[in-house]
Amino acid sequence: MKTMQDVLQTLVDQDLDQYREVIDYCGTRVTADEGIPAIIGLDDLTGSWDKTYEGAKDDEELHMMMAAGALIFASLYEQKTKEELGHYPAIAPAMSAVAERFFTVDENGDEVQYREVVKDFLKK
Amino acid sequence: MNRFDMESFVKLVARDKRTFEMLRYLINNSYIRVVNYHNTNTSNAERYDAEIKYYKEHFAPVRMKDLDTFFETGKWPYEKPGLIPAIFEGFRNHYDVMLPILDKYEFTGWFYLPSFFMDVPLEEQLAFSEKHELDITDRNMYPDGRIAMNWDEVRDIASRHEICCHSGTHYEITKETPDEDMYREIVEAKRHLEEKIGREVQVFCWLYGEEYNYNTRAHKYLKEAGYKYVLSNLKLEKIK
Amino acid sequence: MDKKNLLEQFVQSVAKDKRTLEMFRYLVNNAYIRVVNYHNTNDRDIQRISREISYFSEHFVPVRVRDLDTFFETGKWPYEKPGLIPAVFEGYRSHFDIMREILDRYHFTGWFYIPAFFSEVPAEEQYDFCMNHRLRTRGEYMYPDGRIAMNGEEIARLSENHEICCHTGTHYEITEETTDEDMYREIVASKKKLEEYTGRPVDVFCWLAGEEYQYNKKAQKYLRMAGYKYVVSNLKIEKIV
Incomplete structure (x- = not known):
């Protein structure tokens, strides 16, 4: 299983093309008709500043990869113009790209992209 | 770079x-993972079926009480991570297409409804949807013109899924929105929905997903209405 | 422990508190300012304080409220040197007699955070007032007449070269449970009192125990009503209008 270190290492190795490819794919989705994955924060505004949580066992290591991935996607979306981003801040499409790229893991611990789920229905 | x-x-x-x-x-x-749906047309039914089937295998469905537990204990209560299919706008095709799929796999959907959309007379619904950015992608699906769910359908969904308030008329609430509009879209929208489904509504969802602290003027109304959670496009925030 | 675990542990610990990443972001984005906090400025410390202010004046620029206005408006710090704010808390008389004199000598601007109604307490009751309002002073040895607080006239003169900021009315801790009446007195009436002395607008409010603007939803109404421009907490200066 990859850790945040691995993902950051990937970044240092300049392999951003995979991330750009995910961004391009995300741009082809039809939001009015398709299920669009996202990851949203859960925040207790009635709680303390330093409240932390324990997640699902199946997500134990994936969440750190998602965290590193969110920064990478955010940095790439930050380079787009306001017109390209539309209504939303760069982090919003970035979180959707994170959900697309790191949707879940298979039995080998490799991440499964969301498009795998709908692969039979993708437009050619 | x-x-x-x-x-x-x-x-x-x-x-x-x-x-x-x-x-x-x-x-x-x-x-938490969310998958956002808007139109769920018959032509895409197989695709939705494949998605919900996959969720059922890899994720836990999420009920409101699971979130309450999560915030209370600081721990996600299941082995599998949670996933929320978030279904927006109260379209009739949700009832006809999405609901049977969710029920087939016993997976919980969260339906975000603009509460006054259901009350619009049949013949005006298309015009209403155009005026309020409720984008319909298959105009021929319902020859009778009813594109919103009716209240019987909403009540049926409410009996086993989550119903959330998505303003009253799919209205963009900004910092400049007048008080009376805020009251109608936040407070009355909730009360109307509750009256119709006979159940408490705990989640409010803005248009364009601004978060709770963005609109401090709306705090008063969210509080008066008694919402527990506010959903934006980046967060689900517990506010009471 | 191997390197991998160290990184994960490091990341997890900096993410624990919301504010850690916020502060990191301020630093990366050049949105920060240096502050040196003072409370008592007694005569036995004159040399040390003089040394500090002299050092500040060599390496930093003094900061006026209007410099912050410019900074937020243009997104650019307007000077070559970074800014530094000597923040002088509680409105003690020694600030007028000692701190003001040192700051003026080096042409450096102090920001004085004053609990507005402290100045009105009769001299003979001021020591008790300090004890009851968490004003940690031993100023009594300096002033045999018992007056510990600056009076209105001193505050007015201080405001000629320095920034006067409101630090509540009675050094009062404002919480979510504070009544409306108390909020009004400590946030709104206190500002009016200071403005009465100085004849200038007071733009800055500073809480006790340094909670930030978003912390107290109920107080936001009064901060707006009073017309403050900035709220100072121990981690931030927030522009609120």
Whole structure:
């Protein structure tokens, strides 16, 4: 299983093309008709500043990869113009790209992209 | 940024406050997967079936009480991570297409309804949807013109799924929205929905997904209405 | 422990508190300012304080409220040197007699955070007032007449070269449970009192125990009503209008 270190290492190795490819794919989705994955924060505004949580066992290591991935996607979306981003801040499409790229893991611990789920229905 | 340069990378990610917030949620396990749906037309039924089937295998469905538990105990109560299919706008095709699929796999959907859409007379619904940015992609699906769910359908969904308020008329609430509009779209919208389904509505969802602290003027109304959670496009915030 | 675990542990610990990443972001985005906090400025410390202010004046620029206005408006710090704010808390008389004199000598601007109604307490009750309002002073040895607080006239003169900021009315801790009446007195009436002395607008409010603007939803109404421009907490200066 990859850790945040691995993902950051990937970044240092300049392999951003995979991330750009995910961004391009995300741009082809039809939001009015398709299920669009996202990851949203859960925040207790009635709680303390330093409240932390324990997640699902199946997500134990994936969440750190998602965290590193969110920064990478955010940095790439930050380079787009306001017109390209539309209504939303760069982090919003970035979180959707994170959900697309790191949707879940298979039995080998490799991440499964969301498009795998709908692969039979993708437009050619 | 073709060659990796830590400094410009950090500057880019630091531009928006929310980027670090999201980083923190991911690191601290305070996040949840959501898949957003708008139109669920018959032509895509097989695709939705494949998606919900996959969710059922890999994720736990999420009820409101699971979130309450999560915030109370600081621990996600299942082995599998949670996933929320979030179904927006109260379209009739949700009832006809999405609901049977969710029921088939016993997976919980969260339906975000503009509460006054259901009351619009048949013949005016299309015009209403155009005026209020409720984008219909298959105009021929219902020859009788009813594109919104009716209240019987909503009640049926409410008996086994989550119903959330998505303003009254799919209205964009900004910092400049007059008080009476805020009251109608936040408070009356909730009460109307509750009256119709006979059940408490705990989640409010803005249009364009601004978060709770963005609109401080709306706090008063969210509080008066008695919502427990506010959903934006980046967060689900517990406010009471 | 191997390197991998160290990184994960490091990341997890900086993510624990919301504010850590916020502060990191301020630093990366150049949105920060140096502050040196002072409370008592007694005569036995004159040399040390003089040395500090002299050092500040060599390496930093003094900061006026209007410099912050410019900074937020243009997104650019307007000077070559970074800014530094000597923040002088509680409105003690020694600030007028000692701190003001030192700051003026080096042409450096102090920001004085004053609980507005402290100045009105009769001299003979001021020591008790300090004890009851968490004003940690031993100023009694300096002033045999018992007056510990600056009076209105001193505050007015201080405001000629320095920034006067409101630090509540009675050094009062404002919480979510504070009544409306108390909020009004400590946030709104206190500002009016200071403005009465100085004849200038007071733009800055500073809480006790340094909670930030978003912390107290109920107080936001009064901060707006009073017309403050900035709220100072121990981690931030927030522009609120």
